[in-house]
Amino acid sequence: xxxxFLTVIRRDLLLAYRRRADLMNPIxxxxxxxxxxxxxxxxxxxFLARLAPGLVWVTTLLAALISMESIFRQDFEDGSIEQLFxxxxxxxxxxxxxxxxxxxxxxxxxxVIVPLMAMLLHMPVQAVPVLWIxxxxxxxxxxxxxxxxxxxxxxxxxxxxxxxxxxxxxxxPVLIFASLAVSAAADGLAVSGQLAxxxxxxxxxxxxxxxxxxxSLKISMG
Amino acid sequence: xxxxxxxxxxxxxxxxxxxxxVPWLLGLTAVLMLVGLYWGLLVAPADYQQGExxxxxxxxxxxxxxxxxxxVVMAGAGFVAIVWRTKLSEIVVSECAIIGxxxxxxxxxxxxxxxxxxxxxxxxxxxxxxxxxxxxxxxFGIIAVHSVIEEPRTAARVASILAIIGVINIPIxxxxxxxxxxxHQPNMQLISKTPSVHPSMLxxxxxxxxxxxxxxxxxxxxxxxxxxxxxxxxxxxxxxxLARD
Numbered sequence: 001x002x003x004x005f006l007t008v009i010r011r012d013l014l015l016a017y018r019r020r021a022d023l024m025n026p027i028x029x030x031x032x033x034x035x036x037x038x039x040x041x042x043x044x045x046x047f048l049a050r051l052a053p054g055l056v057w058v059t060t061l062l063a064a065l066i067s068m069e070s071i072f073r074q075d076f077e078d079g080s081i082e083q084l085f086x087x088x089x090x091x092x093x094x095x096x097x098x099x100x101x102x103x104x105x106x107x108x109x110x111x112v113i114v115p116l117m118a119m120l121l122h123m124p125v126q127a128v129p130v131l132w133i134x135x136x137x138x139x140x141x142x143x144x145x146x147x148x149x150x151x152x153x154x155x156x157x158x159x160x161x162x163x164x165x166x167x168x169x170x171x172x173p174v175l176i177f178a179s180l181a182v183s184a185a186a187d188g189l190a191v192s193g194q195l196a197x198x199x200x201x202x203x204x205x206x207x208x209x210x211x212x213x214x215x216s217l218k219i220s221m222g
Numbered sequence: 223x224x225x226x227x228x229x230x231x232x233x234x235x236x237x238x239x240x241x242x243x244v245p246w247l248l249g250l251t252a253v254l255m256l257v258g259l260y261w262g263l264l265v266a267p268a269d270y271q272q273g274e275x276x277x278x279x280x281x282x283x284x285x286x287x288x289x290x291x292x293x294v295v296m297a298g299a300g301f302v303a304i305v306w307r308t309k310l311s312e313i314v315v316s317e318c319a320i321i322g323x324x325x326x327x328x329x330x331x332x333x334x335x336x337x338x339x340x341x342x343x344x345x346x347x348x349x350x351x352x353x354x355x356x357x358x359x360x361x362f363g364i365i366a367v368h369s370v371i372e373e374p375r376t377a378a379r380v381a382s383i384l385a386i387i388g389v390i391n392i393p394i395x396x397x398x399x400x401x402x403x404x405x406h407q408p409n410m411q412l413i414s415k416t417p418s419v420h421p422s423m424l425x426x427x428x429x430x431x432x433x434x435x436x437x438x439x440x441x442x443x444x445x446x447x448x449x450x451x452x453x454x455x456x457x458x459x460x461x462x463x464l465a466r467d
Binding site for chain 2: 148152153156157158159162165166168169170172173176177180197201208212215216219220222
C-alpha cells in the first residue's frame with residue numbers, strides 16, 4: 001500500500017520536474033508580493049517589523065490558494081483521476097499522495113524563501129525560526145483543506161474564484177495561530193501553545209481531509 | 223415511522239403534506255412574533271445601563287442563534303444527502319444556505335446598530351462578531367456553489383460536503399478567533415461579562431427565539447415547495463396540481 005502511495009508521489013514529482021520552469025513562478029510571485037508591502041505601506045523598519053508576521057502569512061495563504069487550483073485540473077481533464085479511482089487501491093490514499101506531492105512542489109520551496117522575506121520585512125531575528133516552523137506545520141494544512149475545495153470545483157467552469165470563496169474562510173484558524181506564534185516569538189514570548197494548536201490542526205486535517213477529498217472528486221466526476 | 227419517512231422523501235408526497243402545515247406554521251409564527259415583540263419592546267423594563275437601545279437583542283440574539291442552528295440543520299441534511307442521496311435533503315441544503323445567510327446578516331446588522339450607541343462604533347474586531355462574519359462567508363461560499371454549478375443535484379452534493387466540513391470547522395474557527403481577540407484586545411472583556419439576564423427580559427427573548435424557529439421552519443417549507451415545483455416542472459403531477467389551483 002505504501003508502494004502505491006509512493007508511486008503516486010513519484011509520478012507527480014516527475015511530471016513537475018519535466019516542467020521545472022513552472023516551479024519557480026509561485027516563488028517569484030511570493031517575493032514580488034512581499035516587495036509590494038513596503039512600497040504600499042511604509043519602508044519604516046519598525047512599522048514593517050510589527051506587520052511582518054501577518055503580511056508573510058497572508059501572502060502564504062494567497063500563494064497556497066493560487067497554487068491549489070492546478071492540483072487536480074490536468075489529471076481531471078486527461079482522465080488520470082478516473083484511472084486512480086478505478087484502481088483497486090484505496091482512493092483516499094492515492095489522493096493523499098497527490099496532495100503530498102503538490103505540497104512538496106509548491107509549499108516546500110517557500111521554506112527556502114521565507115527567511116529571505118522575513119529579512120526584507122525587518123522581522124526580528126529570533127522570530128525567523130518560529131516563522132519557519134509555522135510554515136512547515138501550516139502549509140500542509142492549507143494544502144489539505146485547499147485540495148478539498150479544488151476537488152469540489154475541478155469539474156466546473158468558474159471554479160477558480162469559487163475555490164477562493166470556499167477555502168479562504170476555512171484557512172482562518174491557520175492564519176490566526178501561525179501569525180500569533182510569529183508575533184509572540186518576535187516579542188520574546190512562549191510559542192509552544194500556538195505551535196501545538198497548528199500541529200493538532202495538521203493531524204486532524206491529515207486524518208479527515210483525504211476522505212473529504214476523495215468524496216469530493218467522486219462528486220465532480222459525476 | 224420509517225414508512226412515513228420513506229413516503230416523505232417522495233417530492234410529490236412532501237409537497238402535498240407540507241402544504242397543509244404552512245398556514246398553521248405561519249399563523250403560529252405571527253402570533254409568537256407579535257407577543258414577543260410587544261412584550262420585549264413595550265412591557266419589559268429598560269436596561270439600567272443601556273437604556274432602551276438594548277431592546278434590539280429581541281431580534282439580534284434570536285437571529286444569531288438561528289444563524290448557527292440553520293448551519294447545523296444544513297450540515298445534517300447534507301449528511302443525509304451524501305449518504306442516502308435523497309432529493310428532498312438536497313433541497314433542504316440549498317434552501318437552508320440562503321435562509322441561514324439572511325439570519326447571519328441580520329445578526330450582524332442588528333449587532334452593528336446596537337454597537338454604535340453602546341460602544342461608539344459600528345464595528346469592532348470582537349471575537350463573536352468576527353466569527354459571525356466568517357460564518358457569513360461560509361454561507362456565501364455555499365450559495366456561490368449553487369450559482370456556479372448549474373446542475374442542481376451536483377451543486378447540492380458539493381454544498382453538502384462543504385456544509386459538513388464547515389460544521390467541523392466552525393468550532394475551531396470560533397475558538398481560534400476567541401483566542402486571537404483575547405490576545406489582541408483585552409479591553410473588550412466588558413461585553414463577554416454580560417450580567418445574567420433578568421427573567422422580565424429573558425422570557426420575551428425566549429418567546430422571540432421560539433418565534434424565529436417557527437419562522438425558519440415555515441420559510442424553509444415555503445422555499446422547499448417552490449424548489450420542488452421548479453425541479454419537477456416537467457412532471458405531470460406538478461402540471462395537474464398547478465392547474466387545480
